[in-house]
Amino acid sequence: MLHRCFMVIGALLSLAVSPLVASESCQATGYPGIPGIPGLPGRDGRDGEQGQKGDPGQLLHGAAGPEKGAKGDPGLPGFPGKRGQSGEPGGAGGPGIRGVAGEPGEHGTAAVQQQAAFSVARGTNDYPDRRSVIRFTKIITNINNDYNSATGHFRCRVPGTYYFVYHASVDDRLCVQLKMDNTVLAPFCDHRRGKRQVTSGGLSVYLSRDQEVWMETTEYRGMRGTANGYSIFSGFLVHAH
Template sequence: MFGCGVLGVSLVLCLSPMVSLEPCPCGGTPGTPGIPGPPGYDGRNGLKGEQGNPGMAMQSGMGMVQKGQKGDPGARGKAGKIGKSGIPGPAGVPGPTGPQGDPAEAEHAKSALVSAFSVRRATDVKPDRNTPVRFTNVITNINDHYNTLTGKFGCQISGTYYFVYHASSTLKNLCVSIMLDGQRLAGFCDHMVSTHPQQVSSGGLTVYVKTGQHVWLETDNNNGMYAAGERGDSVFSGFLIYAH
């Protein structure tokens, strides 16, 4: 009923006319497993896959991501270049009044606002016409405001001053003008008479003088001023009444 055939070397198949497979009763004993072969080589890299779809944006409050800890500060970088100056800001509010300063020394405070002089002409030579009359012998010259070289009083303190002169003359008429920076403020004349060849004249005025201005005396052609010691002197004086 059955036919058996051998195919190949070690396979024995039993063929049934019913096309059914069953163990062949004439099969041999299984052999010993073979030695494992060496590991195979890595396969080639596969093709790059397609880009995936964008992930969903994390919404606040979902609690899916935890905030990490604060990292250590980085190293300090180099100082940058100084930028351009900005536009000046508006003026600030005035600060409070400072404390009162210490009082100035009494002597300095007094001398700072004092100006006075009295000078005498120490020659009997007639003064030059239309030029400052020089009084070279100093009687008083506080703070040296009168210059004996130029014959002019130089104002250092603006204020009201009083200027006056007393002049001796002999054998010639005398006209004296009080000048302020080239401007004639007032003039005084004394004319000689035959019975009194020696005369004394005087004149004075009060005037406001600014710092930097000058005051002096001038004569014209009537320049009979002289100084002869015991017989008479010619004196020019001035002093500050009050500063302002």
């Protein structure tokens, strides 16, 4: 296609040149010709030689930034994390503080129950005081020291039914009272005089833990306590509850 264009252009030029040549032969001076058609682009030239190494650039430091800002407010608490794995068991702790004593336990079996019994004698030949606790100071039997010879009282340690009995050697009128926690359980009296004899009395009673039983005189107190005639006070557990 380009070749055809050049052929057309060449034909046109030849037609235009012919009159010019004819006229040039006729005139002394001619007109400037028409500019030629631009040629085809030339090929790229060869690469030039490598230039010299340039000077190193300058290292520029920027201005210092602003100072450290103030501490911000705490953020909102995050969601609870997942439960981690259980750790190894810890060592045994030290002993704790001793606790308060508990209530008395239930009664055990008959094979392991503690028994309660006492027998005590009047250890003097003197009459006891009027309207006072009779103290029996000579111990014959006293399991677990339930009878207190200093006070003349028996204190219940094992709740249950007890039997109490006294045997008194007398040579004068005698009236005694068997008492429990200041309540008279039974009075016993012997008003015979002038002849030494023995009088006695007894009864059974239920006692709760820490209740106390003892004997007291009234106005008549003719109770002896010699080697030839003891006055004895006894008690024992019949059935524990």
